[in-house]
Structures are given as structure tokens and as C-alpha cells.
Amino acid sequence: MPTEPSRELETFENPHPDRDYEIRFEIPEFTCLCPKTGQPDFATLHIRYVPDRRCVELKSLKLYMWSFREVGTFHEAVTNQILDDLVKALHPRKMVVQSDFYVRGGIRTVVEAKYES
Amino acid sequence: MPTEPSRELETFENPHPDRDYEIRFEIPEFTCLCPKTGQPDFATLHIRYVPDRRCVELKSLKLYMWSFREVGTFHEAVTNQILDDLVKALHPRKMVVQSDFYVRGGIRTVVEAKYES
Amino acid sequence: MPTEPSRELETFENPHPDRDYEIRFEIPEFTCLCPKTGQPDFATLHIRYVPDRRCVELKSLKLYMWSFREVGTFHEAVTNQILDDLVKALHPRKMVVQSDFYVRGGIRTVVEAKYES
Amino acid sequence: MPTEPSRELETFENPHPDRDYEIRFEIPEFTCLCPKTGQPDFATLHIRYVPDRRCVELKSLKLYMWSFREVGTFHEAVTNQILDDLVKALHPRKMVVQSDFYVRGGIRTVVEAKYES
Amino acid sequence: MPTEPSRELETFENPHPDRDYEIRFEIPEFTCLCPKTGQPDFATLHIRYVPDRRCVELKSLKLYMWSFREVGTFHEAVTNQILDDLVKALHPRKMVVQSDFYVRGGIRTVVEAKYES
Amino acid sequence: MPTEPSRELETFENPHPDRDYEIRFEIPEFTCLCPKTGQPDFATLHIRYVPDRRCVELKSLKLYMWSFREVGTFHEAVTNQILDDLVKALHPRKMVVQSDFYVRGGIRTVVEAKYES
Amino acid sequence: MPTEPSRELETFENPHPDRDYEIRFEIPEFTCLCPKTGQPDFATLHIRYVPDRRCVELKSLKLYMWSFREVGTFHEAVTNQILDDLVKALHPRKMVVQSDFYVRGGIRTVVEAKYES
């Protein structure tokens, strides 16, 4: 049965909460829409975090990324929103979200936002 | 005023129809849906052709690519369809369409179809 | 429900049998065992073929590759066997199987076998 | 209607002023003139900044870069001027402008200037 | 006579215990199973440590890595377990274990755990 | 005294007219204007030819390339025009001109035209 | 028990003698001596062949390569000798031996010799 895009981020218990360790994701399949023109934008997302009690489940992360497919949002706003959503779901010790957007108007844009508890 | 996805391919008159020359496009922003699961697929398209009387207009090519965003289609089918649509619109002397799809199930897939008049 | 390794290759109908076009797979997740020592070997497989009436289904190809995980087989033998199995299942117009094995004894080995109908 | 080069930098409200985050641009389409010989120079510009209240709008940044096309200016001067113009328009918390000029006289030149509020 | 996978890590005496120096391993041949689906996962492991009295013997490290071939374990858990096992066997002054897993669901995952005595 | 852009291509006598040999130029500093919007386009030019009696002088080639800086012209047209101008000035035995234009509308375009005497 | 360098090339029966397929080896660990100065030379060897009835066994190939460690021989001579030795042992349908020697006197040298039955 087909899955659907979802804004819900599932989590599981951190197997080693006594140690500070880092988890990194590279997601080259992010797309959203330009809020001005409605045209698609494409980015590679890089996420890294030090988990506290919860880790993000990989499949729900994929569906969460998919959920932006029809959303109109600026580069700066969506990067900060993804950080906010992940921080809210995971309460990590540290987290960095970086979005690397494909060329528009001859310019490639990267936005990077950090959270530290 | 925002543009919208469109299956119409606009063309313009080949400025040098007396010479066989090649035009190549690299389009890293192609996305469609998996017809089985409804989940997004991503590909980089490589198109090259020798024009006869008509060349494809760049902006309409962009909108054409965008038109697959909500379409469910297999890798093999969509690559052949793009070739068919471009051949129909341009009647080129030669054309090659190659789609390089991102990893699914641990496998990266490339499909390449050719036309010769 | 978990899937299991399988030697069965599922196929589907070629959507464009009237045209010679090429399908390529890159599979960096192949592993089998050395028939002499029982130790694991690792390879990246590159497959490309021109389909006739049938195309190989991606998920069954993944499970087929998985089925070699506990099999003891030499580099030369397994590459030819994969070609034989795929040719038997698909009756392609052309096919090439290339296995690029990781270093053993200071030597990297690549085996490439071709079929033409 | 065609746009024209413009020294005006448009800005929009920072969607997350409460957080220090970084925005980076890579602009491989910068060209100006050598003030001694009048011949064209070419550079790739790298800009990164931490916004305060305002972010720079992408299209106006493109037109701003275009405005140097007919301007005679030295590598060192133009890099500092771009930093000054951007700082004046954005009042960022931090900013770095780096220009990577193509070879002249067998020498490749990079100039990097920083601002911190 | 063929060797077999083994959880035992053999060690030898550090030839220069009076000096802090670093040993690094790159192991592109790691595979285990997904605990949910039973399907194989693949990773490249990067290990680096400052030995105290004991160094890990290379062949036993290879057999240890092989011992995960039939084990179902999550990315986060297995990385921490390898660090725990190596720390227990070697009592190093410092150690870092990084596992770089191949793409699943369009996402590449890296887990990095550190130990300091 | 500063030089100026010039459509004149100076040539010198081929020092080895009795032998077919190839001369190749890579010119990453080409810029012209989009005839629709007036905005700058950027390309890297690759030229290669087998000279007959005349070779193109390097400095005049540079000034010739510079002469397109204020010219509005399509990718397909300008590539063929450069080939025509060079063929007219040099009467080479063979020549290929390839222009590799920077991304517009998410698409990178390459045009390649050939001449054979 | 330690192995020793050996000029003997062991072979095994080709598992698919009915098919022309190619086997390639990359051997970055070749060293011999300069016959003039006695100083060590280093090369990466690339071998590829189409087997007839026999394939070369990997471990004996390693020991064979090792056997040149104390041999004084010119680049041109040793490359041809390796081809001769392998052809004599395997009677392949085709074979290519390429040796890529590290810089001497500011010059990198590659020698490539071919055999066809």
C-alpha cells in the first residue's frame, strides 16, 4: 500500500543516550516551490545532530521531506522551518540543517542554520 | 505573472539549417512519481540532438520538464515518451535522451533512447 | 513483512519494444563468498542491456543480487552466471555484465561478459 | 520586459531574526573591466553572511552584479566595494566577500574581505 | 584452512607507548542486516585511535568486521557497539568510529561516535 | 595604449603546412547578451582546428571573443557564427567550435558545430 | 608459513570457455630495479585479457609480480616480458599489459604492449 507525504516525524529511543555521538544525513531529493513564481526549486539537504533521548526514524524523515513538494517557501524560511520541526520532535543536544539549492538567476544559494540546547 | 507546467514544446527556426550541428542540454531538475507507490523519483536528464528546421525553445523545455512533476510513470516509459514528444515537435535529424535516476533499492538506473531520421 | 533473497527475476512488458534503447544499472551492494576461504568478497556490478519484449523489475533484481550473499563462487564464474540468468529471464537484444571486485592480495579485479542475440 | 543592470540592492525581512544562521551565494558570472587596459576581467564571487533584520533579494543581487559589466575597477577595490554596498544595504551580523579572478599574466588572484558588526 | 568470522579482537603490544600517535583504518567492506526487514545494509567504516598499551591486530579486525554479516542491527546501535568493543579490547587514549552507510530511502546516513579516556 | 574589441581575426603563416596537425583553444571568458532579455550570458568556448595555410593569432582571437560582449545573440546562432568567421579567416582543413553555456532556467546548454573542407 | 616470490604462474580452467569475456587486473604494487643505477622503480600495472582455456590464479599472479623486486630491468623490457610470460602460461585470445611508472628525471613513463592470438 502506497505511503503518502507526511509532516509527522517518528522517533525511536536513542540506543546510547550516555554518549555524545553524531548522526548525519545527506538528502539529495528535496524539492519545494518558489512562493513568487510557483516554479519548482531543488536542493540537497545535509542534516547532522547529536541525539539526546530520541533519534529520527529514517522512513518518516523521507516522508517529511516529501511533504514540501507542493509547498511554496523561500530558501531561508524552509531551512529554518526544517530545523525547528526536527528540534521540536527530537530535542537533540545539537543540530545543523544545511540546504544547498540549485542555480537560480546564475546564483547558487546555500542556507545553514544551527541549534544548540 | 507566474508560469505553469505545460506539455507544449515551443520551437524556433534553426538559424543554420544547412549545417549538421549538435545541441546538448543537461537538466538536473527532473522529478516524477513512481506509478506503483506514488513516491517521488528524481533524475538528471541529458538531451542532445541535431536540429533540422526547428530548435526547441529553452523556457518551454523547462516547463515541459516541470509537467511531469505529478505524473506517475516508469523510468523506461518516461524516457521513451520524452524522446517521442521531442521528435514529434522538432523532427530532428538525430536525437538522444538519457535519464539518470537516483538510487532506489540500492540500484542507480540510467535509460538511454535514440532517434535517427 | 520482510522480503527474502530470491533467485527469481521478475519481468514486465517492454513499453517500447519497437525501439532499440538501453537500460543501465549500477549496483554497489554485491557480496558473495570466496569458494576457497569462505571469506566475503565485495563488488560493484554494472549491467546494461537493450530489452526485447521484457524488462527486469527493479525489486526482483535487488533480491536476486542479495541471493549471492551466502554463495561461494569465483569472480569469473559469478559474472558469467549473472549474465546467463539475466539472458534467460529477459532474452534481451544485447547485454553486458561487469563486476568490479574490491582489492584482494593487492590486486583489484574486474570481469566483463557480453551477450548479443 | 527586459530588466536592466542596477546598483539598487532590494532586501526582504529576515524570517528568523532570532537565530544566527548563514546564507551563502556562489556567483560564477561576474565580469568587470581592467581600469588600465579596458579589457574584460572575469571572476567567480563567493558571498556569505549572517542576516540581522534584512536578507538580500536574489534577483536584485543578480542585477547588482550585472551593473559592474562596464565598470573599470581593480580586483582589490571591487571586492571591498561589493562588501561595503552589501553591508550598507543589509546591516548583517557578519559578512565575507571573496572574488576569485581568472588568470592574468600567468597569475590567478583571489581577494577576500570580511565584515563583523 | 579457512578462517571464520569472530567477535574476538586480538591485540599486540604498542611498540611506542611513550608517544601519542594515531592509527587510522578505512574499511569499505562492512555489511550487516536491517533489523526490521532482514535486508542487507552496506557501510564503509573509518576508525582512528591513539593506542595506549595495546594495538589491534589487522587480521582479527577483519574477522571482527565479518562477524556482523548475519547480525540485524540499526545504524546508530552498531556504530556505538563497535566503539564499545574496540575500547574494551584496547583501552585506547582516544578513539573515533564512523560508519558511512549506503543510500536507503533516498538518504545516505553517517554515524560517528567518539571515546576519550 | 589599451586595445579594443575587434571583429578582425589576424592570421600568420602555418609553419608546417605539409602536415595535418591540430590546434586547440579553451576560452573560459566568453560573454554575450540574451537577445530576448538583454541579460548577460556566459560560456566557455572550445575551438579546435587543423590549419591549412594560415593559423589564427592568439591576441586577435582574444579581441574577437571580446567583440561579442555587447552583442545580443542566441546560443545556436553565435556558435555557428564563430565557426563561420574562423573558417572564412583561416580556410582550415577541419574545425570544431563548441560553446558550453552556464545554467539558464535550470538547464545547461552546449552547442557544437563542425566544418570540414 | 610465509610464501615467497615465484616466477610460476598457476592457472585454472576457464569456467566459460564458450564465451569471449574480459578479465582486468589493476596492480599498484609493482617494483623492480633500474638496471643502470640499481635504484628502485615503482609502477602500477594494468592487465586485461580474454581467456581461452585457462585463467590466471590471483595469488600466483601476486607472487609473480613480487618476483621482480630484486630484478634490474628497463621499463620497455619488463612490460614486454610480463606479456610474454602471461601469454605463455595462459594462451589467451587477447591480452594487454600496461605499466605506468612513477616519475624519473621529471618524466612519467607508460609502456603498453598487446597480444592477439
Place this chain on the structure above:
Amino acid sequence: MPTEPSRELETFENPHPDRDYEIRFEIPEFTCLCPKTGQPDFATLHIRYVPDRRCVELKSLKLYMWSFREVGTFHEAVTNQILDDLVKALHPRKMVVQSDFYVRGGIRTVVEAKYES
């Protein structure tokens, strides 16, 4: 009229003396002579500095580099001399000179010297 090699370094007034900014040069065309054998040595030079009141003029830097063409000097000595000459001419706030010499006797040598006012 042809220019000649020159040990004179011309300077111009720093357009932004109130700001610490960095200028970097990459010069792949450096050659001098080995003082022992008289044979040519080749290096790529990397220079970076923070100007105070004066910046080095690009053409005079090129002629300065050329002036070493017939000079016999060791790698260590020439790198320090270039730093000394540039510091004397520019009185920079900071400067680094790095010379990356091509392979001699199987060894590639890099020398890096720094100055801080």
C-alpha cells in the same frame, strides 16, 4: 616593446587600508635552477597577504617571478627569499609564501614560510 625579468616589485596604494582583507596569488609558472647540478626546477607558488599601506602590482610580480629563471637556489632558500623581498616591498600585516616543487628523486617538496608584523 618586450619586457624583461626584474627584481623590482612595484606597489600601489591599498584602496581599503582601514580593513584587514586578504589577497591571494596562485603562480604555476615558477622556475629556477638547482644550485648543485644547474638543472631546472619547477614550482607552483602560492602567496597570500593582508596589505597595510601598499599592494603589489600584478605585472611587476610576474616579472619578479621571472627573474629567478637563471638563478641557482635551494627550495628552502628561495621560498624564504621571496617572502623577505615581498615583506620589504609591501610591509604587509601578514604574509604566507608557499612553494610546491615538482618531483625530484621520487619526492615532492613543499616549503611554507610566514610573516606577521
Place this chain on the structure above:
Amino acid sequence: MPTEPSRELETFENPHPDRDYEIRFEIPEFTCLCPKTGQPDFATLHIRYVPDRRCVELKSLKLYMWSFREVGTFHEAVTNQILDDLVKALHPRKMVVQSDFYVRGGIRTVVEAKYES
């Protein structure tokens, strides 16, 4: 005792004259002078040939390359001259000389000349 640049190319007897095999040299240390301005030019030379009775000796090839250090010559002329000199000394079955000159006036130039007996 130091060697000196020399236009003499020493040769030695081809150890395998009965076989067509190829020898390739990559020489990144070529420099000559511009005949117009007297300024130094730099190139990487690529030479490959199929020897007949004689092979070129490596050290004399190095000294031969060195002999162009004070010679004023155009790119096209020097490439053809090197081919002529080598053909005269070796009477090879085939030879290709390619010179890849560093950027002048924003243009990188490659000249390639071939000989076939």
C-alpha cells in the same frame, strides 16, 4: 659533474622490435620563450610512440627538453619541431607529440602533431 641542456637525443635498441607496442611520456617541465615578447611560456608535453629499431633514452630526453629553455618559438612551431627531431632520431612506426600550454590572454592552447611511417 653537472649535466647541460643538449639537443642530442640518445637512443637504445628496442628490446622487442617484433611487436608493435606503445611508449608514452608525460613531461610537465617544459618551458621556452615567446618569440615576440621574450617572456617565458610553460607547457606540459605528452609524447607517445610505437618504436621500430630504437627507443629514446630517458635522460637524454630530459636534456633535450631543457634545451628549449632559452629558445624563442611559437606554440605551433615548437610542437612540430619536437616531433621532427624525435622522428629523425628514432624512425618510429608511429608518434604523437602534444603540447598543452598554460593560459595566455585568457586562452589555453594545445597543439597536437602526428607522424605515421
Place this chain on the structure above:
Amino acid sequence: MPTEPSRELETFENPHPDRDYEIRFEIPEFTCLCPKTGQPDFATLHIRYVPDRRCVELKSLKLYMWSFREVGTFHEAVTNQILDDLVKALHPRKMVVQSDFYVRGGIRTVVEAKYES
């Protein structure tokens, strides 16, 4: 007259003892023997140091590296020994020796040892 491997490291007077500067060597031609099996091991050595009164002479460094060709020694031991020998000969202000060994048992090993006076 041919040179021979030698454990003697010749030195020369540091031309700039009043300045802290760094000298780096990359040596891709290191080989020794495995003390267990007697088989050859291969490594690229990276050495960098800040000289005090003496610099190491390049040719003697080459002969020193050559002296390990017939020596059986573990990766960890030989790296520390080279550091000890160089420190004893040069009394540098700082030194780092890194050995990057080629794959054994599917594992690439790097050992890095540091000295600070």
C-alpha cells in the same frame, strides 16, 4: 657509479634559522616487508617539519627510504622509527610523519606520529 640504500641522513645548514617555516615531503615510493609473512608492503609517506639548525638533504632522504626495502617491520613500528631517526638527525622544532599503507585484508591503514621540541 650507482648509489646504494643507506641509513645515514645527511643534513645541511638551515638558511633561515631565525624564522619558523615548514618543509613538507610526499614520498609515494616507500616499501618494506611484512615481518609475519615476508611479503612486500607499500606506503606513501608524508613528512613535514619546522627546521631548527639543520635541514635534511633530499638525496640522502631518498636513500634512507630505500634502506627499508628489505626490512621486516610493522606499520606502527616503522612510522615511529622514521620519526625517531629524523628527529635524531635534525633536532627539528616540530615534525610529523604519516604513512599511508596500501590495502591489506580489505583494510587501508594510516599511522601518524608527531614530535614537538
